[in-house]
Amino acid sequence: MRRALALAECGRGRTSPNPLVGCVIVSGDRLVGEGWHERAGGEHAEVVALRAAGEAARGSTVVVTLEPCNHYGRTPPCTDALLAAGVARVVAAVEDPHPAAAGGAERLRAAGVEVDIGLRRDEAARQNEVFLHGEAAGRPFVVAKAAVSLDGRIAAAEGSSQWLTGPDARAEAHRLRAAVDAVVVGSGTVLADDPQLTVRLPGYNGRQPLRVVLDRRGRVPASGLRICDDAAETLRWDQGLDTLVKELWARGVRSAMVEGGAQVLAAFLQADLVDKLIVHVAPLLLGPDAKPLLDGPWPASLSGARRWRLDSVEHVGADAVLTLYPPGE
């Protein structure tokens, strides 16, 4: 399953709105086939692995990161392919919650295949958090990302915020962008920094996320800024966050990264719309006149403050990257 999870990762940034899926096929003590879901509309991981295994799939054990699907989507059901290949056992990490695709385990069991679900469930659920969240909540998975100084400031007193963090953390920020369907910023950030909001990594030729600019008063000009270039599509939004979330979902956006600034980040947090928080902490101090992480109304008491769950702390170059989830998740 560790290998299947690593294979699934190869599809990151290309499978939306589908999940990431990896699969290995084992016969006796031999690995006879492996595959992953490369992109939406492409073949499912099980089908790729079965083809690689050929006749060796008969009587084998199929290890897959998500319960095999049981429906005709853009490709035929994986359960059909598994049964036709004559596999003996399927080990899956997590159930498929998609109402149309679910039922794969039942169908396989009814046909005499041994099925176990739950191996490395937590890792698999984390890897597919965007897909699983979308199926459960019916709205995009929202990541909020910010770069802060040690004293929690996002821009210096004179307004400059480029660059707070070092090159390694900035490259990491581009990798995060490459993995989401949309990037969201407020008009204040666009007017202050003129960001391009694209993925710029050496050799990157994948798709660019949709750029979303929140601008109810229409302060952002229609031309002359980097978000107006042809490098990616830009959506200018002049309504509230609830309608934005619905619009993004309707456009097929399954994950969005809010990149600030202080007012927009506070608004998303206050509306309880942040599913994951990624904070890049740079080892410098900007002082009390610098711009704080959040701007807007906020509970005044410690008892009213929510305590986020710290998932990981990593060294990235000279900076620290904190990944957090909402309380209770």
Ligand SMILES: NC(=O)c1ccc[n+]([C@@H]2O[C@H](COP(=O)([O-])OP(=O)(O)OC[C@H]3O[C@@H](n4cnc5c(N)ncnc54)[C@H](OP(=O)(O)O)[C@@H]3O)[C@@H](O)[C@H]2O)c1
């Ligand atoms: N270090 C970092 O990670 C980082 C990242 C981004 C930005 N920054 C810095 O942050 C600063 C900009 O932050 P900011 O707080 O001034 O601006 P901001 O949050 O980027 O944008 C604020 C504007 O967004 C619009 N908006 C639209 N919908 C909104 C909603 N539901 N809630 C709140 N605002 C909404 C508002 O204008 P309307 O009322 O017209 O809609 C508001 O004036 C810059 O200095 C930039 O360099 C730092």
